[in-house]
Amino acid sequence: MTNLDAVLPASDGSPASDGSPASDRYPAAGASTPASPDGGRLADSGKLADSGKLADSGGELAGGGELAPARPLGPPVRDPDAGWQLTRYADVAAALEDDRLAVPPVPPGTPGTMAGLRATVARFSAGEAHARRRALVSADLPDPARLRAEAYDRTAGILERSAGPVDVLDRLARVVPVAVLAARLGAGPAAVPAVREVAAAYPPGGPAARDRNADSALAALVRLLPPAPAEVVANRIGLLVQSCDATAGLIGNALLRTQTADGAGIDQLLVDTLRYAPPVRLTRRVVVAPVRIGGRRLSPGEPVVLWFETANGDPDAGPDVLTFGAGSHRCPGAAQALALAGGVLAAIRARCRFDPPATVHFEASPNARIPRFLEVFPR
Numbered sequence: 001m002t003n004l005d006a007v008l009p010a011s012d013g014s015p016a017s018d019g020s021p022a023s024d025r026y027p028a029a030g031a032s033t034p035a036s037p038d039g040g041r042l043a044d045s046g047k048l049a050d051s052g053k054l055a056d057s058g059g060e061l062a063g064g065g066e067l068a069p070a071r072p073l074g075p076p077v078r079d080p081d082a083g084w085q086l087t088r089y090a091d092v093a094a095a096l097e098d099d100r101l102a103v104p105p106v107p108p109g110t111p112g113t114m115a116g117l118r119a120t121v122a123r124f125s126a127g128e129a130h131a132r133r134r135a136l137v138s139a140d141l142p143d144p145a146r147l148r149a150e151a152y153d154r155t156a157g158i159l160e161r162s163a164g165p166v167d168v169l170d171r172l173a174r175v176v177p178v179a180v181l182a183a184r185l186g187a188g189p190a191a192v193p194a195v196r197e198v199a200a201a202y203p204p205g206g207p208a209a210r211d212r213n214a215d216s217a218l219a220a221l222v223r224l225l226p227p228a229p230a231e232v233v234a235n236r237i238g239l240l241v242q243s244c245d246a247t248a249g250l251i252g253n254a255l256l257r258t259q260t261a262d263g264a265g266i267d268q269l270l271v272d273t274l275r276y277a278p279p280v281r282l283t284r285r286v287v288v289a290p291v292r293i294g295g296r297r298l299s300p301g302e303p304v305v306l307w308f309e310t311a312n313g314d315p316d317a318g319p320d321v322l323t324f325g326a327g328s329h330r331c332p333g334a335a336q337a338l339a340l341a342g343g344v345l346a347a348i349r350a351r352c353r354f355d356p357p358a359t360v361h362f363e364a365s366p367n368a369r370i371p372r373f374l375e376v377f378p379r
Contacts, residue, residue, distance in 0.1 A: 067362040070309040076296040083303030089314035091294040092306045096326035101285035114211040121238035136235045142184040144339035150180045151343025159378045168374040173248035177340035181243045187224040194220040199244040249279025249370035250341045266342045278323040281309040352376035
């Protein structure tokens with residue numbers, strides 16, 4: 001079994017409204033989550049789909065939303081539209097550790113709205129506020145071993161009750177990790193559909209209408225979680241959101257790698273997936289003080305894109321996988337994310353047949369690698 005601590009950076013924490021009443025859209029505990037309406041079926045062309053090309057904006061998708069090529073390995077390059085592009089392992093690691101490159105700030109927002117949530121979570125904070133909010137997140141992180149066992153049991157239960165093939169992303173990967181963590185935080189499984197809706201609107205920079213549509217889901221989560229100070233509740237919601245899409249992508253990408261894993265255990269499979277097929281392909285920073293990275297001088301105000309996907313595959317990469325970040329903003333819940341993903345994958349491996357699709361399509365995202373649809377067959 002791989003020692004995950006040996007390959008992941010050290011962590012101190014140890015991942016639309018339609019106008020109907022909220023009670024109609026967020027079922028009570030024990031209710032099932034409806035399947036995705038479009039199904040996201042796969043083409044049969046025989047290889048990984050990558051028809052959507054990376055625009056020159058440094059990570060935005062152009063075209064049909066398929067997985068676009070990552071930036072090629074090389075020294076820092078300044079894109080006229082998107083700023084500096086860092087792809088070498090040493091450069092990305094240095095940028096993550098240097099406080100002269102900060103997480104791009106988000107504007108203040110009204111409490112109870114998506115903008116207010118972003119402005120109150122550790123993920124988008126800096127300085128003293130970030131340290132305080134990060135401590136709140138770390139205090140809420142459950143024991144990884146218990147999360148893994150509970151994720152296994154919940155996945156096994158869904159598979160046992162299934163009469164036919166199971167959509168991994170819609171019924172397992174985006175349900176089980178959130179449900180297990182929500183139960184630990186006191187919200188229960190009724191939180192799952194609301195978390196998924198909030199997660200879809202969580203990244204900053206989206207249309208205002210998207211935020212307004214997710215506000216009712218956010219209000220539902222506030223009601224479902226135990227009463228606590230507003231900052232505590234906001235960061236618990238942020239923790240649930242972080243367990244949704246990124247963990248789903250880790251599960252889906254790891255499942256795709258099982259056919260070439262040469263019998264690797266779950267821990268090794270997850271590490272390899274984080275390195276070579278990370279669910280988060282890149283992250284962004286902004287320069288707040290003059291700094292030199294990779295022999296280039298970066299000036300205050302310049303945006304910077306850090307390519308995990310390329311850096312992890314650098315022939316000169318160090319032993320640490322960078323996907324969970326490093327420095328003051330490294331993910332405090334890395335062990336918990338791996339535990340949740342590991343429990344789901346272990347149950348799938350033990351109870352299902354997986355026939356890898358001829359072509360894999362991915363969700364449209366500027367920075368994520370999440371398969372649209374994967375199917376397993378319970379035995």
